[in-house]
Amino acid sequence: MTRFYLMRHGQTLFNTLNRIQGWCDSPLTEKGRDQARQVRAYFQKHYLTFDQYYCTTTERASDTLELATGQTDYHRVKGLKEMNFGIFEGQPEYLHPKTTIVGHFGDHYAQFGGESQDQFVARVVKSAREIVNKHPDQSILAVSHAGALMTFLHAVEPEREFQSCPGNCAILVFDYDGTDFHFIKLIDPIADREFSDF
Template sequence: MKQLELYFVRHGETLFNTMDKLQGWADSPLTDNGIQIAKLTGQGLSDTSFQSVYSSDMKRAMDTANFIISANKSFTGDLKKSAHFREAFFGGFEGLDNQTTWKSIATPYGATNQTEMLEQVTPGTVRDRMHAADPLHLAETGTEFWQRIDQGLTNLLVQEPDHARILIVAHGTLIRSLAIRFSDNRFDPIHEFPQNGSITKFSINANKTKILDYNLTN
């Protein structure tokens, strides 16, 4: 059975990150610090061989991936872009204040923020709650979110060779949601959000996905 090792990296710090704004399918550029973070992650992975490098099709992820590729000593291929690894879509909440928005979504459920909801329900249910609260009803539902990501993972298993090590530059909520879904007692992704430039590793085959490391930083 084909087995892959996936290195998920969260993109470098962006302008919206510094403003604590919701940033899903909306995009903002890497800051100078974000570029430095991407370069440091690249240095940390410079001796790691990858058979393929993917990123979401958001510019912040593609830019981060290209900095990592530039520092790698063995990778000579091209960056592969995939909308399957985009961040969650926050719909009408895109670009709004993070803390204020999540408080408004969580309050009807007896919580004050996203983390408190995740202590009680799955990431998919949180996506459903955001969709229900979105005045435009554009935010992704849990089903839409997971179908998109699962299709991306299935594509990797079909397209990539057995025992390939693959780098995927993606986003915080996506990586955290995967970590919660496949969590074990070694990690606490509910209370620990992936840092910019951090690395989270999974092994995956057709029957099982296992988390190997979470939120590793330089």
């Protein structure tokens, strides 16, 4: 069984400014850097180790990974990046359309040079599958983004309703049996708590 840990990056400047942050990037705040260091303490406390390390090509993801693990030997992949919001990149978050599913924007952003929800889902799921298929029966940590986490979770567990978006540095844990992903739990390493639902 392969275990896949999908983690959100630490707090960024755009998080504090409530700016849309997809393919554009902003640096971790000092709080975000401290959150990543707290993740490292959590890993050490719980003797949590990994065989493989991945993150997206954004600075906020790679900095989080390095601070949380001390690793500099890791793989960077574009496929787990956040959704592309087109011309809305960097704009205020209140411009997001209202949705019934957290982070699910349908085809809204495709008309503005971004991705459709279907394109985003296909990309994230394909990338996750490629990663786990390369490393059977290993433990893999991948640092990604809030929208990517929720999109992947909805793809894996379409029947379940998750009420909130994971906070900065939250980790979704999945088992992969060679065919399907199975959601196991959410880890909040900052609060040192685990949840089977959220």
